[in-house]
Amino acid sequence: MEVMLKLRGQVTNYHVVAKLATDQYGLQRCKVTVVDAQGTKISTEAKIIGIDPSYDLAVLKFDSQGKELTPALLGTSSNLHVGQNCFAIGNPYGYENTLTTGVVSGLGREIPSPNGQAIRGAIQTDASINAGNSGGPLIDSYGHVIGVNTATFTRKGTGMSSGVNFAIPIDTVLRTIPALIVYGTPYNNRY
Numbered sequence: 001m002e003v004m005l006k007l008r009g010q011v012t013n014y015h016v017v018a019k020l021a022t023d024q025y026g027l028q029r030c031k032v033t034v035v036d037a038q039g040t041k042i043s044t045e046a047k048i049i050g051i052d053p054s055y056d057l058a059v060l061k062f063d064s065q066g067k068e069l070t071p072a073l074l075g076t077s078s079n080l081h082v083g084q085n086c087f088a089i090g091n092p093y094g095y096e097n098t099l100t101t102g103v104v105s106g107l108g109r110e111i112p113s114p115n116g117q118a119i120r121g122a123i124q125t126d127a128s129i130n131a132g133n134s135g136g137p138l139i140d141s142y143g144h145v146i147g148v149n150t151a152t153f154t155r156k157g158t159g160m161s162s163g164v165n166f167a168i169p170i171d172t173v174l175r176t177i178p179a180l181i182v183y184g185t186p187y188n189n190r191y
Contacts, residue, residue: 009050046060049184051184052180082104088133
């Protein structure tokens with residue numbers, strides 16, 4: 001699952017696309033399926049144009065084939081509060097367009113990134129996030145994206161969710177992705 005933004009790209013988690021093959025031009029490509037304004041599914045090839053393993057973010061670029069696509073409505077994560085309703089959208093275990101409900105359980109959490117660094121400021125929620133939810137939106141009651149679903153803690157040895165799930169705050173995403181779109185890497189990795 002991904003979040004399409006007005007910033008000329010589609011955002012997902014780095015861990016979702018990290019193991020894709022690189023083509024002869026050095027580009028990583030993947031297949032994406034998006035839904036246009038009329039509800040028609042469009043499957044197309046996308047290029048990975050930027051990655052940031054330290055925030056578990058990746059930006060994809062694809063041709064919408066002339067179809068009108070509606071970008072996600074963006075909120076802010078700066079005014080979230082514990083107890084606020086939130087909703088996770090994704091394709092858990094292949095079940096498309098699944099919506100789970102919960103509340104913001106905690107703010108300012110620290111979780112591990114794919115490269116071992118800490119992602120600080122994560123949103124904790126009890127809205128179910130499972131395999132297939134990664135990279136999808138965490139939204140508020142107004143339908144605004146407040147985070148990108150990223151991780152869940154599982155009960156050791158069971159693979160079952162413990163109800164402790166995390167999203168990268170949208171404010172962090174919006175600070176990070178412009179450099180990914182322009183340079184392909186985080187701003188601090190350009191030199």
